[in-house]
Amino acid sequence: MNAATEISNVDTRAIQAMDSASYMHPFTDTKELAAKGARVIVKGDGIYVWDSEGKKILDGMSGLWCVNVGYGRKSLAEAAYKQMNVLPYYNSFFNTTNVPAVELAKAIVGIAPDGFHHVFFTGSGSEGNDTIFRMVRRYWDLQGQSQKKTFIARNNAYHGSTVCGASLGGMKDMHAQGDLPIPGIAHIEQPYYFEHGKGMSEDEFGLKSARWLEDKILAIGADKVAAFIGEPVQGAGGVIIPPRTYWPEIQRICRKYDVLLVSDEVICGFGRTGQWFGCQTFGYQPDLITFAKGVTSGYIPLGGVLVGDRVAQVLIEKGGDFNHGFTYSGHPVACAVALENIAILKRENLVPRIHDDVGPYLKAKFEALVDHPLVGIANAIGLMAGLLLVRNKATMERFDANQPVGVVCRGHMFNNGVIMRHVGDRMIIAPPFVITREQIDEMMALIRRCLDATLDDIKARGWL
Numbered sequence: 001m002n003a004a005t006e007i008s009n010v011d012t013r014a015i016q017a018m019d020s021a022s023y024m025h026p027f028t029d030t031k032e033l034a035a036k037g038a039r040v041i042v043k044g045d046g047i048y049v050w051d052s053e054g055k056k057i058l059d060g061m062s063g064l065w066c067v068n069v070g071y072g073r074k075s076l077a078e079a080a081y082k083q084m085n086v087l088p089y090y091n092s093f094f095n096t097t098n099v100p101a102v103e104l105a106k107a108i109v110g111i112a113p114d115g116f117h118h119v120f121f122t123g124s125g126s127e128g129n130d131t132i133f134r135m136v137r138r139y140w141d142l143q144g145q146s147q148k149k150t151f152i153a154r155n156n157a158y159h160g161s162t163v164c165g166a167s168l169g170g171m172k173d174m175h176a177q178g179d180l181p182i183p184g185i186a187h188i189e190q191p192y193y194f195e196h197g198k199g200m201s202e203d204e205f206g207l208k209s210a211r212w213l214e215d216k217i218l219a220i221g222a223d224k225v226a227a228f229i230g231e232p233v234q235g236a237g238g239v240i241i242p243p244r245t246y247w248p249e250i251q252r253i254c255r256k257y258d259v260l261l262v263s264d265e266v267i268c269g270f271g272r273t274g275q276w277f278g279c280q281t282f283g284y285q286p287d288l289i290t291f292a293k294g295v296t297s298g299y300i301p302l303g304g305v306l307v308g309d310r311v312a313q314v315l316i317e318k319g320g321d322f323n324h325g326f327t328y329s330g331h332p333v334a335c336a337v338a339l340e341n342i343a344i345l346k347r348e349n350l351v352p353r354i355h356d357d358v359g360p361y362l363k364a365k366f367e368a369l370v371d372h373p374l375v376g377i378a379n380a381i382g383l384m385a386g387l388l389l390v391r392n393k394a395t396m397e398r399f400d401a402n403q404p405v406g407v408v409c410r411g412h413m414f415n416n417g418v419i420m421r422h423v424g425d426r427m428i429i430a431p432p433f434v435i436t437r438e439q440i441d442e443m444m445a446l447i448r449r450c451l452d453a454t455l456d457d458i459k460a461r462g463w464l
């Protein structure tokens with residue numbers, strides 16, 4: 001297939017005009033976008049995408065952390081086509097089920113950590129966290145402890161964009177719009193060593209930051225706290241990798257105060273950290289796991305909740321009707337695609353490959369970026385990595401708030417053919433699992449070149 005011939009059919013200007021006339025984008029300043037014109041992505045293959053001008057771009061972000069098996073997988077398209085022909089839709093309400101949903105639940109339980117035997121399907125990660133919010137409160141209700149309602153989450157966490165997801169999340173810009181968070185949610189500080197761990201070893205900081213949870217539980221009263229929720233590695237917050245002492249201590253505290261532990265694995269789940277789930281990489285056993293994104297490699301929307309035995313048994317034995325669900329819970333086409341996606345991950349050994357091969361390779365190359373004059377810190381785990389741009393490496397001085405160095409850097413990346421996302425002054429990547437060592441070299445060369453270009457650019461702007 002020739003990318004150029006397909007792309008030549010797309011009239012970029014016309015699409016941009018229609019885009020700004022009618023399409024309101026998520027997380028976007030519509031007015032600003034209309035003035036600039038959106039970049040039109042028209043095709044993907046492997047780890048690359050092409051825009052409507054024919055430019056080939058290495059997708060260092062796997063779309064939005066989801067296209068884990070890479071673009072252009074015919075077997076995923078075929079799984080959807082086959083299922084649509086047989087049964088495009090049926091619901092799971094009212095005593096009915098469908099074959100792909102059942103098979104997928106079994107497949108996910110098959111790769112889940114010990115103690116998980118049930119799956120609840122949703123259409124997205126946000127809906128997964130909304131489901132957990134209701135499920136956990138229902139659980140404590142059934143245990144005769146309906147006063148155990150409060151969720152504790154973290155600043156700079158991302159748990160989705162529904163009212164509940166945004167409330168659980170700790171994004172100030174999201175809370176500022178729509179009067180969030182909703183009641184019954186408290187936040188503690190994130191385990192970001194660079195920002196909060198001055199004068200301590202990483203291990204000490206891991207324990208200290210976990211104990212902020214204990215402080216919060218004691219302040220609220222353990223009899224009122226329902227659950228703690230966190231991402232194994234904060235993704236949208238800028239790939240914040242916690243110290244290895246953090247999660248085991250969080251687990252100890254949750255057990256001590258009888259607080260349920262929720263692992264939001266929408267990014268980390270299905271292999272991103274080099275094991276099937278991030279909680280396995282960090283050594284803790286949650287009660288509930290949220291998943292989405294990587295379950296279908298983003299080919300079709302699907303999310304859900306892995307419900308641990310402790311919660312599932314109570315809901316099933318004592319719960320009666322759980323008055324919650326979605327039209328697309330257990331959607332047969334989405335489930336058929338997810339089944340094939342998991343089959344690909346297994347067939348091609350993509351998860352162990354991250355653990356043993358491309359993960360350590362990326363880590364070595366990426367963390368070496370710290371020798372660059374603009375890079376203060378650089379860390380990677382599995383196939384996710386982040387670095388911090390600083391003004392002065394010796395003092396770790398940051399750029400001023402009115403010097404958006406991350407935006408400038410992202411611009412150079414995109415213009416030079418690599419997608420690297422910015423989160424404030426952090427630059428992050430999460431490439432597709434199929435990336436090869438040669439392609440990691442190619443990506444790292446592009447990143448280095450763009451860091452140099454960023455340095456020249458900000459010197460010219462007088463920011464240094």
Ligand SMILES: *Cc1c(COP(=O)(O)O)cnc(C)c1O
Nearest residue numbers: 124125126158159160266267292
């Ligand atoms: C993306 C994401 C979500 C939200 O998933 P949607 O499918 O966009 O609703 C929730 N949690 C985490 C950790 C995410 O990265």
